[in-house]
Amino acid sequence: MPPLPPSPPPPPSLPGWVLGVDSGGSGLRVGLGRLEEDGTLRLCGSVAGTEPVRTGAAGIDAGHLAAQLVPAARALLQKAGGGGPVTAVCVGAAGLATLGGQLRAELPGALGAALGVRRLALAADAVTGYAGALGERPGAVVVAGTGMIAVGTDLIRWRRADGWGHLLGDCGGGAWIGRAGLEAAMRAHDGRDGGSAALLARATERFGPVEGLPQQLYPRTDRAAVLASFAPDVAACAAADNADPADPVARRILGEAARQIAATAAAVCPPERGSEVALTGGLFRIGEPLLAPLREALTRRLPGASVVPAAGDPLDGALLVAAGLGGDALGLPTDPSLLRLVTTP
Template sequence: MTPSAGSASEWVLGVDSGGSGLRIGLARAGDPQPVGTVVSREPVRTGAAGIDAGHLLEQLLPAARDVLGREGAGHPAESGGRVATVAIGAAGMATLGDDLRATLPGALAAALGVRRLALAADAVTAYAGALGPRPGVVVAAGTGLIALGATLGTADGPGTWRRADGWGHLLGDCGGGAWIGRAGLEAALRASDGRRRGSRALLARMEAVFGPAAELPGLLYPRTDRAAVLASFAPEVGRCAAEDPVAAEILREAAHCIAEAAAAVRPPDDGGEAPFDVALTGGLFGMGEQLLGPVREAIGRHLPYARLVPAAGDPLDGALGIAAALAMDELLLPADPRLLHLPAMPEAEPPESRA
């Protein structure tokens, strides 16, 4: 049975699940600005089966009930509506989301009465938050880096997603926080050894943050959060870049990687001269002008017809926007089995029968 289109009186939930934990927002279907939020600082576990759906639900359901209760959304008679739709953006959804896709539709229908669900890669919710439902390119960069491009459906065919990088700190994420931090630490160790392309400035910062050079491998290699530890040194590279040519070159190379990823996912255009929007989102760009200046220059070289625009919102805003649009039958972003999955939902019991 296909559910009817939602109304502005219905409530929607947006969820942003990443390396720093969960953020949950509640909004009206007709206005995706959150009226209540809950934050959990515990990241969802990943195991042999991928992202652990049970662990996500252990955190999501109590937090969702909390925000729903605070806003009077738990009972339609009190709120003038019902919780119709949930959109979850999760890091690793594209490749590690099988347990979420199998478990969440039934679990959320049973626990919250959800009738519609969107399961999205965190890059998709980052895209939706930054650009909304329009074609273009978004580069999301924090510890890692991924570029995502979208075209919308027309009478000639459905829309499509294009992605570049996002392969993790061992195989890619070129230009992201872990990549910059690793390059900075390598330059520091080169200086410690007396090799070329070393940086005495970065060596001093490395020793201040991590201790003597000889101890760094023992501190870093056994850790399961190596990518986050590497990324923690990226701001030090940014601080040194104003005076240190090695650090400045690292950021220029990172900017080249960012522009290259954006160019790989640009909207297809036979002439190559149609303008399109590019937005940058994620904590890495908080590094400021030391990185943003080289990025603007690199994008100008690689994508001369791109318009670099500010991100309108963050991934939680994107999840709420997707949920609101889905509830109103107005979702324009393309569905995709791995990037933006819209599963069939079981019939939810009326809230009165679950009380």
């Protein structure tokens, strides 16, 4: 008996409802869009929760994510006057590359049963951050907050650099800057070289007597976030104003952070001239004390690339991927750990 031919892909399903999901440390955000006949996406609303999706021994908890996503999706559909199944969903999740096993195994069936979803994209949050920032153009995106990761693509394959957490990497990110600033504060406290009296004063104001910092930091499971909370203080010390001159130690810390970020961006950016680099994430809100040296470092490391503002955020990127998936027009490459497409019966 001759082998059976492979099953054809499901037919395009324009028009239809699509969902974008952004799951991160601050909670779950869900956006609803309507894919029109001409392939354009009409945004129809979004909702944000404040409870982060749990992780456990099996990785990201698929049941907990679905328990938040399904009611939010139904509420958005009802408000938009929507009926019928959801054509496509893109879930962008922090930690997907290393902790996404349960999501890949369980979420497609759960969303198929609850919302009629047949097409699902499971993406690392760095990929949805890329899609939101640059769309489907070649380049690199640096996502920096508490941690730091860069992803880039030539639209053939993805490249990823860093994002290894505050103990193994995230070089130049918020926790990295905060830890360096607190080390300089402790050096000043001890009278060692490399200390900063300005950073010591800021650390004491924020955390109390610095002798108590080890007890405050080491037992905590969220110590990366605690370290990152000091990054704005480092930036404030690095910025000169009418009252205080710029602290040279704080400026050196941010200069080195800029060099680390630029090196990570260079590791993933396509070599072709004309590639774009976008910066996204909460860390860059600390402003010019970091952005000025970062622009200089990027110019040195990537002279053929242009730094551009991010067009949107990871939720925008998740909606873009969902729309491309729903209309058979996704222009970003797939990857087993960074962007996986699943079709359910």
